[in-house]
Amino acid sequence: MANSLKCDLCSKPATVHLTQIVNSKIHKVDLCEACAQAKGVTDPSGFSLADLLLKASLNPEPAGDAKCSACGFTQQDFKKTGRFGCPECYSHFSRLLDPMLDSMHKGSAHTGKIPQKAVTRRSLYERLTQLETELDQAIKAERYEDAARYRDEITQVRQAAGRKEEAGK
Amino acid sequence: MKINELIDSPSELTDTAASKSAVVLMTRIRLARNLAAQPFPGWAREAQKKEIRDQCMQAVAALPQMKRGLAIPVESLDELQKQILVERHLISRELCHAKSGSGIVISKDQSCVVMVNEEDHLRIQVLRAGFQFKKVWNTINALDSDLEEHLDFAFSPNLGYLSACPTNLGTGIRASAMMHLPALVISSQMEKVVRAVNQLGMAVRGLFGEGSDASGSIFQISNQTTLGESEEEIIKHLHGVLNTIIEQELNAREKLIETDPNKLFDKIGRAFGILQNGHLLNSGEAMNLLSLIRLGIDFGVFADTQRAVVDRLFIECQPGHVQHAAKGSFDPNQRDVLRASRLRSEFAKLPPPDFTSAAK
Ligand SMILES: [Zn+2]
Ligand SMILES: [Zn+2]
Numbered sequence: 001m002a003n004s005l006k007c008d009l010c011s012k013p014a015t016v017h018l019t020q021i022v023n024s025k026i027h028k029v030d031l032c033e034a035c036a037q038a039k040g041v042t043d044p045s046g047f048s049l050a051d052l053l054l055k056a057s058l059n060p061e062p063a064g065d066a067k068c069s070a071c072g073f074t075q076q077d078f079k080k081t082g083r084f085g086c087p088e089c090y091s092h093f094s095r096l097l098d099p100m101l102d103s104m105h106k107g108s109a110h111t112g113k114i115p116q117k118a119v120t121r122r123s124l125y126e127r128l129t130q131l132e133t134e135l136d137q138a139i140k141a142e143r144y145e146d147a148a149r150y151r152d153e154i155t156q157v158r159q160a161a162g163r164k165e166e167a168g169k
Numbered sequence: 170m171k172i173n174e175l176i177d178s179p180s181e182l183t184d185t186a187a188s189k190s191a192v193v194l195m196t197r198i199r200l201a202r203n204l205a206a207q208p209f210p211g212w213a214r215e216a217q218k219k220e221i222r223d224q225c226m227q228a229v230a231a232l233p234q235m236k237r238g239l240a241i242p243v244e245s246l247d248e249l250q251k252q253i254l255v256e257r258h259l260i261s262r263e264l265c266h267a268k269s270g271s272g273i274v275i276s277k278d279q280s281c282v283v284m285v286n287e288e289d290h291l292r293i294q295v296l297r298a299g300f301q302f303k304k305v306w307n308t309i310n311a312l313d314s315d316l317e318e319h320l321d322f323a324f325s326p327n328l329g330y331l332s333a334c335p336t337n338l339g340t341g342i343r344a345s346a347m348m349h350l351p352a353l354v355i356s357s358q359m360e361k362v363v364r365a366v367n368q369l370g371m372a373v374r375g376l377f378g379e380g381s382d383a384s385g386s387i388f389q390i391s392n393q394t395t396l397g398e399s400e401e402e403i404i405k406h407l408h409g410v411l412n413t414i415i416e417q418e419l420n421a422r423e424k425l426i427e428t429d430p431n432k433l434f435d436k437i438g439r440a441f442g443i444l445q446n447g448h449l450l451n452s453g454e455a456m457n458l459l460s461l462i463r464l465g466i467d468f469g470v471f472a473d474t475q476r477a478v479v480d481r482l483f484i485e486c487q488p489g490h491v492q493h494a495a496k497g498s499f500d501p502n503q504r505d506v507l508r509a510s511r512l513r514s515e516f517a518k519l520p521p522p523d524f525t526s527a528a529k
Contacts, residue, residue, distance in 0.1 A: 083334050107398070
């Protein structure tokens with residue numbers, strides 16, 4: 001019997017087989033005539049294999065009901081569009097994402113530019129929120145020495161954040 | 170700056186004093202960026218989208234690089250204006266279809282563009298005529314760092330810059346070069362090149378015309394992977410691939426002129442004849458004819474100074490530019506007449522081809 005592969009996008013018999021080698025790993029996409037046409041594969045110069053690989057790798061796991069708690073995006077939505085709903089989706093759907101990264105990219109860890117200022121600023125704000133909560137609790141529990149310490153630290157962090165802001169202007 | 174003022178003022182691509190690069194027409198880098206804790210444009214509600222747009226556009230327009238440029242919501246552009254921006258490689262077709270809540274900010278010299286609420290909140294793009302990755306990267310890197318002072322980007326230490334599509338994860342960088350590869354096309358080697366480039370994890374696409382057809386032997390080569398390598402490594406890798414393609418194209422040219430110069434000169438001569446005398450030219454055909462003239466320039470058949478003219482015409486022969494120049498809306502047939510007439514007058518000025526200087 002002939003090896004009858006199924007189309008990665010619609011499960012009809014596949015007639016077009018594509019191979020891409022990224023970082024010496026081989027990735028394959030099998031498509032039926034109609035899907036190949038629709039994706040522009042027949043024109044050797046005009047399609048994005050990365051996008052195809054993404055769609056093709058979405059099959060296996062049955063879609064769960066899990067929703068991103070930040071934006072309400074579901075696994076079904078991702079299967080439909082190949083796009084996420086918000087930055088938080090990346091941590092919510094990491095199980096879905098991890099196996100895909102392998103076929104899509106050179107590696108699975110970022111080694112490029114870091115938005116240094118934004119990262120510092122965000123961690124300062126996070127620290128500030130944390131300190132404010134602790135201050136509240138300290139006051140409620142009448143731990144005044146702790147409260148004074150938190151207040152001092154809040155002033156310090158505020159100053160640091162303020163300087164960052166000014167440097168940006 | 171108003172949109173019409175921008176359209177009528179010289180752009181990086183239409184006013185290159187001297188286009189010196191024989192093979193690379195244009196270098197471009199874009200970065201995908203998103204705001205932290207905000208839904209991506211494709212998932213955001215209308216009101217959120219507008220809010221995000223206002224915040225992003227304000228931050229971008231305030232950058233010193235964008236001073237006296239254009240900042241405008243996409244919905245206030247008409248179809249022709251959008252098309253002209255697409256033909257100049259300033260905005261994407263996807264952005265044209267954006268219903269509402271999207272915007273663009275373009276620098277005065279039209280070399281820096283930020284698309285707001287396309288697939289991502291921000292698509293920062295810098296382009297330059299010729300082969301200039303270093304310059305383009307330095308410019309866009311600075312632009313991005315300046316922007317970062319005012320906007321909190323969605324970033325994960327592990328996954329890098331978070332984008333709507335996982336194919337852009339990490340650096341979010343797409344570096345590309347627009348290459349003129351007529352000899353590889355004439356000698357039927359393009360398919361081989363496309364396959365080799367794909368195997369190296371890069372993408373090739375035909376540039377002008379409807380999305381994918383390779384009119385004018387112009388191809389865009391770009392990186393596909395964005396995670397696991399630094400921006401510099403990605404650019405360096407692409408640079409190496411491009412240099413190899415340039416070498417192959419130049420070899421193919423040498424071979425063409427050695428093996429069958431008459432076949433080549435016949436193509437160039439006929440192209441010149443049609444451009445000087447044709448009365449109906451669609452944009453695909455015009456592109457292919459101009460491509461042959463450009464090849465002729467590289468062979469010394471026409472003066473070197475003509476390259477900038479041809480490069481400008483590549484853009485100005487697109488349907489949107491033709492209609493804009495004629496100040497009206499025309500059907501494709503009328504456009505073909507207008508295009509041919511424009512080309513006739515350009516090529517009437519050109520001295521006839523000198524084939525003796527090419528056949529060294
Ligand atoms: Zn199919
Ligand atoms: Zn989400």
